[in-house]
Amino acid sequence: MQKMKSTPETDQSIIVTVDAVLFALREKKLHVLLTRRPNEPYAGQWALPGGYVHKQEDADSLAAALRVLRSKTGIAPPYLEQLYSFADGARDPRGWSVSLSYFALVDEAVLAKARLAASAPPFELVDVNAVPRLSFDHNRIVEAALKRLRDKSAYSTLPCYLLPEQFTFAQVHETYEHVMAVALDKSAFRRKLTEMDVLQECPGQRVGGAHRPAQLFRVKVDLVHRLRLLERPLAANLST
Amino acid sequence: MQKMKSTPETDQSIIVTVDAVLFALREKKLHVLLTRRPNEPYAGQWALPGGYVHKQEDADSLAAALRVLRSKTGIAPPYLEQLYSFADGARDPRGWSVSLSYFALVDEAVLAKARLAASAPPFELVDVNAVPRLSFDHNRIVEAALKRLRDKSAYSTLPCYLLPEQFTFAQVHETYEHVMAVALDKSAFRRKLTEMDVLQECPGQRVGGAHRPAQLFRVKVDLVHRLRLLERPLAANLST
DNA sequence: TGAATAGTGTCTGTTAGACATTATCCA
DNA sequence: TGGATAATGTCTAACAGACACTATTCA
Numbered sequence: 408m409q410k411m412k413s414t415p416e417t418d419q420s421i422i423v424t425v426d427a428v429l430f431a432l433r434e435k436k437l438h439v440l441l442t443r444r445p446n447e448p449y450a451g452q453w454a455l456p457g458g459y460v461h462k463q464e465d466a467d468s469l470a471a472a473l474r475v476l477r478s479k480t481g482i483a484p485p486y487l488e489q490l491y492s493f494a495d496g497a498r499d500p501r502g503w504s505v506s507l508s509y510f511a512l513v514d515e516a517v518l519a520k521a522r523l524a525a526s527a528p529p530f531e532l533v534d535v536n537a538v539p540r541l542s543f544d545h546n547r548i549v550e551a552a553l554k555r556l557r558d559k560s561a562y563s564t565l566p567c568y569l570l571p572e573q574f575t576f577a578q579v580h581e582t583y584e585h586v587m588a589v590a591l592d593k594s595a596f597r598r599k600l601t602e603m604d605v606l607q608e609c610p611g612q613r614v615g616g617a618h619r620p621a622q623l624f625r626v627k628v629d630l631v632h633r634l635r636l637l638e639r640p641l642a643a644n645l646s647t
Numbered sequence: 648m649q650k651m652k653s654t655p656e657t658d659q660s661i662i663v664t665v666d667a668v669l670f671a672l673r674e675k676k677l678h679v680l681l682t683r684r685p686n687e688p689y690a691g692q693w694a695l696p697g698g699y700v701h702k703q704e705d706a707d708s709l710a711a712a713l714r715v716l717r718s719k720t721g722i723a724p725p726y727l728e729q730l731y732s733f734a735d736g737a738r739d740p741r742g743w744s745v746s747l748s749y750f751a752l753v754d755e756a757v758l759a760k761a762r763l764a765a766s767a768p769p770f771e772l773v774d775v776n777a778v779p780r781l782s783f784d785h786n787r788i789v790e791a792a793l794k795r796l797r798d799k800s801a802y803s804t805l806p807c808y809l810l811p812e813q814f815t816f817a818q819v820h821e822t823y824e825h826v827m828a829v830a831l832d833k834s835a836f837r838r839k840l841t842e843m844d845v846l847q848e849c850p851g852q853r854v855g856g857a858h859r860p861a862q863l864f865r866v867k868v869d870l871v872h873r874l875r876l877l878e879r880p881l882a883a884n885l886s887t
Numbered sequence: 888t889g890a891a892t893a894g895t896g897t898c899t900g901t902t903a904g905a906c907a908t909t910a911t912c913c914a
Numbered sequence: 915t916g917g918a919t920a921a922t923g924t925c926t927a928a929c930a931g932a933c934a935c936t937a938t939t940c941a
Contacts, residue, residue: 420660421700423734423745460661460734462743467735492732492747494663494700495707503702505663505745507732577893592931597894599930618892619938816920832904837921839903857913858919 422504425471426457426545428552429484431515431532432569435585438532439549440518441541442479448500449542455549456480456530457506472509479528481521484511486568490552498544506543510552512568560587564605567626573609575621576600605630662744665711666697666785668792669724671755671772672809675825678772679789680758681781682719688740689782695789696720696770697746712749719768721761724751726808730792738784746783750792752808800827804845807866813849815861816840845870 429440444454456479465471473483487509494505515532522530533539538549559565566582567574576597584591600606609623669680684694696719705711713723727749734745755772762770773779778789799805806822807814816837824831840846849863 421663421702423661423663460743462661462736465736467737468732468745471734489731491729492708492745494711494747496702496705497707503700505708505732505747507734507745575893592933594895594933595929595931614939615892617890617940619894621893832906833920834906834922835902835904854912855919857917859911859913859921861920 422499422501423460423507424457424504425460425468425475425507425509426455426548427472427476427487427509427511428455428490428549429476429480429511429513430535430552430556430569431513431518432582432585433515433532433534435581437535437553437586438515439535439538439552440480440530441533441538442528442530444542452542453539453545454542455545460507468507469509471507472511476511480518480530481524481526481528482513482517484513484568486512486565490548490555493544493548506548508548508551510555512556512565514569514571516571557587564626564630573611573623573625575613575615575623577621579606579624662739662741663700663747664697664744665700665708665715665747665749666695666788667712667716667727667749667751668695668730668789669716669720669751669753670775670792670796670809671753671758672822672825673755673772673774675821677775677793677826678755679775679778679792680720680770681773681778682768682770684782692782693779693785694782695785700747708747709749711747712751716751720758720770721764721766721768722753722757724753724808726752726805730788730795733784733788746788748788748791750795752796752805754809754811756811797827804866804870813851813863813865815853815855815863817861819846819864 431438431440440456441453442456444450444452456475458475458478460468460471461474465474468489469487472487476487477483488511490508490510492505492507494503496503498504498506518532535549535553538546540546541549556565560583566586567579569582569586570578579600580591580593580596583596605627606624607627609625611623612620613623614620671678671680680696681693682696684690684692696715698715698718700708700711701714705714708729709727712727716727717723728751730748730750732745732747734743736743738744738746758772775789775793778786780786781789796805800823806826807819809822809826810818819840820831820833820836823836845867846864847867849865851863852860853863854860
């Protein structure tokens with residue numbers, strides 16, 4: 408109250424960055440994408456893909472996140488949403504800073520393919536249960552992203568973004584179990600997905616060896632939009 | 648890719664502000680708190696309470712939000728959480744800007760009392776269904792806050808923060824109905840709250856005229872912490 | 888025909904909504 | 915005692931979980 412009011416002109420500027428937590432499934436286990444920091448501070452240390460917002464290039468923070476992900480991984484993830492903003496004076500040794508954090512989901516095959524491309528930048532997929540010490544406050548950002556993914560999985564089609572575009576029912580089921588780290592009854596799960604009407608049959612079939620072939624599905628197209636724009640398509644709780 | 652890389656040193660700085668959407672219940676209708684902007688841009692226009700982050704004063708963005716709310720309303724709301732960050736080059740005529748947006752809940756009586764205090768700053772409570780055109784992109788921030796409040800109300804005790812510390816069951820019931828804009832069966836609602844074990848009886852009773860007096864309740868203390876720290880205490884969906 | 892996985896059907900306990908009933912106060 | 919609101923009890927339909935059963939392929 409009696410302190411002098413400061414303005415952005417008298418302050419030094421605040422650092423504004425975007426950071427992304429990109430998840431993929433590898434050998435049925437949830438992994439996060441990490442990179443090595445090229446510059447100080449924390450040069451050479453593990454960190455989330457991230458970087459400064461570029462006023463000239465980035466129309467908004469989503470565009471900044473896409474640019475950063477493209478430059479560090481070579482891909483544009485099919486799912487990307489804002490996670491949270493971490494903003495304080497202690498998280499970056501350079502001074503007061505804001506991390507506009509995003510979280511993303513992608514099929515690991517897409518990542519692997521991008522890795523083979525000519526200018527493939529180095530990155531690593533790390534099991535979410537064995538994340539090393541990261542730069543800045545990136546460990547807590549990963550924790551927040553993991554929690555968000557698990558929470559949302561209970562009432563959305565989010566885990567489907569970890570699969571190829573077409574997938575069998577068994578794959579979805581398995582993916583949900585691994586992401587949420589719980590067992591789900593196959594029959595009840597199938598019934599649920601069916602009555603929610605979120606999947607679309609694909610004409611093609613697929614075998615898996617000496618047994619009945621499985622139907623291929625994909626996420627309904629209009630649903631993708633509902634999910635990404637409204638953020639909560641499938642709620643079902645008290646009230647109604 | 649072929650563009651010159653920009654750094655924060657060559658860029659001009661990015662504007663970083665906090666804005667808060669504060670809800671209260673007035674005459675059983677949900678209201679938002681608005682102020683008139685004292686300075687350009689949009690001087691004299693309606694806007695959410697907000698302001699620059701002050702690097703010297705604010706330890707983090709939550710502290711900044713609390714400072715802004717205190718200076719504009721004279722109170723510290725019992726519930727305050729980060730809503731979303733709006734960050735792009737078009738939302739503020741002064742340049743690329745970040746709004747770290749928060750949303751808050753408070754009992755209207757507390758606001759009214761603060762208003763009577765000596766240095767009471769001017770503010771207005773406006774029905775959420777009659778929000779005027781606001782400065783910047785504040786209308787969409789209000790919309791996002793409203794959506795978040797309604798979504799979370801379905802599985803949390805959030806609406807209780809719109810009531811005084813002690814309240815009757817009928818008050819909670821009514822509050823949920825007004826916040827979520829739906830009808831809720833009284834009996835089922837009571838059963839739900841009871842088995843969720845989120846309320847605590849207060850020894851006192853209260854009348855309402857010529858009829859049986861109602862039990863007073865308060866939100867369980869430990870639950871408040873769970874809510875504010877974990878953000879989702881009462882989920883109950885598929886899986887389990 | 889047997890092995891293996893895909894997919895469906897049935898039973899049962901739980902729960903939400905609807906609504907009737909009892910409880911407790913004041914005038 | 916009647917009026918008003920608080921609080922509880924009961925009935926029923928919907929639904930999730932458990933699990934048995936049928937379907938379809940290849941070897």
